[in-house]
Amino acid sequence: MGEAAEASAEKKRKRGFDAQARGTLRRFIRDWIWPRRGEVAIALLITTGLAALTGAYPLIIKYAFEAVEKGGNDALIWIIIAIVAVTAARSVFLYLHQVATTRVVLRMVIDIQKRAFSHLMGADYARLARDATGHLVSRLTNDLNFIQSSAQTAIVSFIRDVLSIIVLTGVMLHLDWKMTLIVLAVSPIAILPIRSVGRRMRAVARRTQVELGGTTARLTETFSGSRLIKAFNLEDYARRRLNQNFDQILALRMKSVRARARVGPILEALGGLAVAGAISLAYWRIASGGTTVGDFIAFMTSLILMSQSVRSLGAVSTATMEGLSAADRVYELLDEKPVVIDKPDAQPLRVGQGAITFDNVSFAYAAGGEIPAIRNFSLIVPGGKTVALVGRSGAGKSTVINLVARLFDVSDGAILIDSQDVRDVSLVSLRRAMAIVSQDITLFDDTIRANIGLGRLDATEEDIIAAAKAAAAHDFIVEQPNGYDTVIGEGGLRLSGGQRQRLALARAIVKNAPILLLDEATSALDTESERLVQDALAQFTRNRTTLVIAHRLSTVQRADLICVMSDGQLVEVGTHAELLARDGDYARLCRSQVLADVDEAPQPAEP
Numbered sequence: 001m002g003e004a005a006e007a008s009a010e011k012k013r014k015r016g017f018d019a020q021a022r023g024t025l026r027r028f029i030r031d032w033i034w035p036r037r038g039e040v041a042i043a044l045l046i047t048t049g050l051a052a053l054t055g056a057y058p059l060i061i062k063y064a065f066e067a068v069e070k071g072g073n074d075a076l077i078w079i080i081i082a083i084v085a086v087t088a089a090r091s092v093f094l095y096l097h098q099v100a101t102t103r104v105v106l107r108m109v110i111d112i113q114k115r116a117f118s119h120l121m122g123a124d125y126a127r128l129a130r131d132a133t134g135h136l137v138s139r140l141t142n143d144l145n146f147i148q149s150s151a152q153t154a155i156v157s158f159i160r161d162v163l164s165i166i167v168l169t170g171v172m173l174h175l176d177w178k179m180t181l182i183v184l185a186v187s188p189i190a191i192l193p194i195r196s197v198g199r200r201m202r203a204v205a206r207r208t209q210v211e212l213g214g215t216t217a218r219l220t221e222t223f224s225g226s227r228l229i230k231a232f233n234l235e236d237y238a239r240r241r242l243n244q245n246f247d248q249i250l251a252l253r254m255k256s257v258r259a260r261a262r263v264g265p266i267l268e269a270l271g272g273l274a275v276a277g278a279i280s281l282a283y284w285r286i287a288s289g290g291t292t293v294g295d296f297i298a299f300m301t302s303l304i305l306m307s308q309s310v311r312s313l314g315a316v317s318t319a320t321m322e323g324l325s326a327a328d329r330v331y332e333l334l335d336e337k338p339v340v341i342d343k344p345d346a347q348p349l350r351v352g353q354g355a356i357t358f359d360n361v362s363f364a365y366a367a368g369g370e371i372p373a374i375r376n377f378s379l380i381v382p383g384g385k386t387v388a389l390v391g392r393s394g395a396g397k398s399t400v401i402n403l404v405a406r407l408f409d410v411s412d413g414a415i416l417i418d419s420q421d422v423r424d425v426s427l428v429s430l431r432r433a434m435a436i437v438s439q440d441i442t443l444f445d446d447t448i449r450a451n452i453g454l455g456r457l458d459a460t461e462e463d464i465i466a467a468a469k470a471a472a473a474h475d476f477i478v479e480q481p482n483g484y485d486t487v488i489g490e491g492g493l494r495l496s497g498g499q500r501q502r503l504a505l506a507r508a509i510v511k512n513a514p515i516l517l518l519d520e521a522t523s524a525l526d527t528e529s530e531r532l533v534q535d536a537l538a539q540f541t542r543n544r545t546t547l548v549i550a551h552r553l554s555t556v557q558r559a560d561l562i563c564v565m566s567d568g569q570l571v572e573v574g575t576h577a578e579l580l581a582r583d584g585d586y587a588r589l590c591r592s593q594v595l596a597d598v599d600e601a602p603q604p605a606e607p
Ligand SMILES: Nc1ncnc2c1ncn2[C@@H]1O[C@H](COP(=O)(O)OP(=O)(O)OP(=O)(O)O)[C@@H](O)[C@H]1O
Pocket: 365, 366, 367, 368, 373, 391, 392, 393, 394, 395, 396, 397, 398, 399, 400, 439
């Protein structure tokens, strides 16, 4: 997906490179630095103090020389006191500087992290499902590390170095303004190498971030598939796959290191030229009485200190490029607009009977190309009744449920609940009205109680136990080592498939919603437990609109209405007896054991 888009974005990046970098930087400052301007100002102030103290060194050296020349004892004592005082003050400021700048950077990065996460939580289901989990994780972790480290370098060094350069320039002007002007005239040469390296850094950084995302995605995928890896002897396959990623990251990192390593030596060489030039000039300056030896040495000290600052500024600017590249990616994320959203005048859904109407619905998944998953689907699920959806795998049954919950919007037609289009009501009210047990069950690494309680966050202990009983889960829960307090592991890994399903069912039951959507909610249960659950559910689903997808005849038979789907279309509707008598798709499904039952063999339809 998006190879052409990626290529054109790449072209755009190259063309408007500097402009875009400046744009991102401006936006970044406005969004994240400006709101923390108070803290930034404090950090700046402390940094200014540090720079001022740094500037005091050469001055003290100048006076020390003069004092030594004159041979006065008093002056020397004062100078020693001054040196100790300046160093002590500088230590204190170094500490404050470190803490204040790091604090502001960390807080800023957390701001970004919270915003990005909150944005993703509000994103479409389709968007969240589009990227592998690891890619999303990497955007909220690795990318922010890039921003953090470069913001840290930038704020810490940029301010310090710029201020040092300003202060040292002032000192140099004070000592010997003619020589200073000559130095300043040649200094812009230093900018050229920094700029060209910066461009390269930004491009490499972007590729590194994408690659890190890919690696994180593969790692998460591999670890969550550890059972498969073990059972199929895929350890070497996994090692090879991940080693490719690791090597790729190493290569990119080395590219960035090589680019970055170029800046220091170039500036070092330029600095050497500047110092050599200044010394040659000095001979003539001192001879002509334009300066003294003390002034000259102070001047050289300042110049050397300044060339250090210029060098570290070069490093900052290349580091900033990495941060800007990560900031671009954060902005790409934040600029994505969800599609499935409330209309401006969205009203809460008013549920009466809870009738669901599918009015000529068609739908195609974005990733599914042109092939629609649902075509011209029309059906009325009467309020308070149970409707079963059956059909072969891939027929579009789960898609129907996704559309009712508005995880996706229909491409054509409409879905109405009690005559209200699901797209016209607020999402919160829509999803409050329905409880879903989906085909792939999601459980969090938390206690059993907490996992059931997710159905309704204000559920009481009694509600939770009642729901667990209704889902025939109570008995196995109390047998767990800590009962309802047992932590079930990531994805509920410490439970059996059937136990997981019953927890999911309990979670849906505790929600106590008027509409119940069950996608193979009891498929992993043995017939015995299934019957228990079905009996309990019969009680619970009375007067609730229930859409149930099932492969078990016993479940399907209980429904008020059975709908048979094939290839995204509705092909038959009726009761079990009616459909058997018709001897159509339903009867065929029964015969072909798609609708299976272990102890209740499907009754072959009479020809
Ligand atoms: N997220 C998706 N992106 C693209 N295509 C999808 C997606 N989910 C499902 N499909 C496609 O849509 C069609 C219907 O899938 P659906 O999950 O609704 O089938 P189903 O009837 O629930 O099948 P099963 O009984 O196996 O669960 C299938 O052809 C499937 O490949």
